[in-house]
Amino acid sequence: MTALAVTGLTKSFGGLRVTNGVDLAIAPGERRLIIGPNGAGKTTLFNLITGEMAPDAGSIALFGQDITRTPCRRRAHLGMARTYQIITLFPRDTILRNVTLALLGLSGLRWNPLIDLDRQHELARHADEALARVGLRHIADRPLTETSYGERRRVEIAMAMAQSPKVLLLDEPFAGLSIDERRDVQQLLAAIPRDVTMVMIEHNMDVALDLADRITLLHFGEVIVEGTRAEVVADPRTREVYLGE
């Protein structure tokens, strides 16, 4: 069974086809890298997979279950989590509260208007673990406004991982990071256990290459090349797309 199967996925904005008949079959536990130049339609593909946008045609299945018409919020409950290329966090809250909100999203407690959220020790413990995993536990109570960009990137990952997803979608997790920070995030992602299937978008091929089992090259909304790391790197079409030769 495939963890994530995308078939003939198509999406147009006006006359522009940003996703054009994309097929993907990602095995459980696989690390898939989706690369492509700016405007290749990588983020749109993620938005379609997570349900933030509705496709014009095609289908999406999560572990064999068709989720093409499942609302975005339900997909989170089915085990799909994502991070954002443009950091999308809760700016008025602390790091801890950001992660707590991620945990609360899948908990029945989120509807409770009576209990004190700060006293939910089970939730706090899980949030603490999630922050320890990304090395932010020591600044858990820091307001997000006082954190660095690199720390916010890690909060993004902590929030997605806190939900114990089966499929994790990472949208340019290295964007804007320094070399040191990149190495930290690389180690972080490499440590994620294999029971999580990982799909990662990266604009810059070199950073994420080591993490990938298989690579899909997207260009103008279409899959150009797909294969193992070596196959895709060696393929002349990859050089053509990236170097314009």
Add this chain to the structure above:
Amino acid sequence: MSAPGMTGVTVPRAAAVGIALVGLATVPLWVGNSYYVDVASQILLFAVFALALNVLVGYGGLVSLGHAGLFAVSGYTAGLMLQAGHGHAAADLAAVLVTLAASAVFAVLALRSTGIGFLMITLALGQILWGIAYRWADLTNGDNGVNISTRPAPFGISLADAPSFYYATLAVFFLALATMAAFVRSPFGASLRGTRDQARRMTALGYNVWLIRFLAFLFSGFWSGIAGLLYVYNKQFISPQVAALQSSAEVLLMVISGGTATLLGPIAGAAIVVIMKYVVSAYVVRWNLVLGVIFVAIISFMPEGLVPGSVRLWRRLRAPRPAGKPGAPP
């Protein structure tokens, strides 16, 4: 949002709360004149109304300009039921249920949008209710309004005189405040604030953003209705003016001037507006002008509102001068 209340309960703070409680509990004793006791009741009931609106404006980021319509629906329903010869219990229950139904209709229509769209739809719906109050004279008695002859007597306690009505209002006010305080600290309160700050992320995290906002609207509508009930019993009269756009704008100004997304802000805002309206107006004919100047001053010097702004100034006054080291950039 980290709550400073847990560790921040200092001696001055506890003293301030104690003084406020004693002050509120003894208003009829030191105010004396029953007109001013009634003004105090008005402050409290408008504080309940402003707290209700603050749920949407402050914590939900949804600015409503139609809440006077909900406030009036409650008052009118009770007034008309009483006029038709029903008892207080039936009239009050009907008022709450009709207000909740009206809130649900408001929410379903207005939550198709946020921001300016939400504001315009609530404004339009509020105007429709005002129109019904004003023009549908067969039902609402039009411009003449609705009179009620008696106040209720819960547990056999008469609320006919100003002090006893004040204490009843104070009890409801404390209940509303306690409910709000619990709501703000609760997971549901955190969910609502999340939809205000990052609705897209909330959806991706598994929250039903629409339903959270809808329930918050009902919560807000419920307390607006309770405030409307207090109003009609206090005045023993309700007229279309109560549902007018100006009333919606007034309660919104209470929330914004006092400080959105705070518990004390809407209360302070209600106090300012009601005191201007009923006390200053006795001495200054153009009291609206004074109110306007006060609002301009608040917005100029404390754009975040009176309560958070005062806290900020207080901290700055007490903090030692920074020795060349600037504060953390925002």
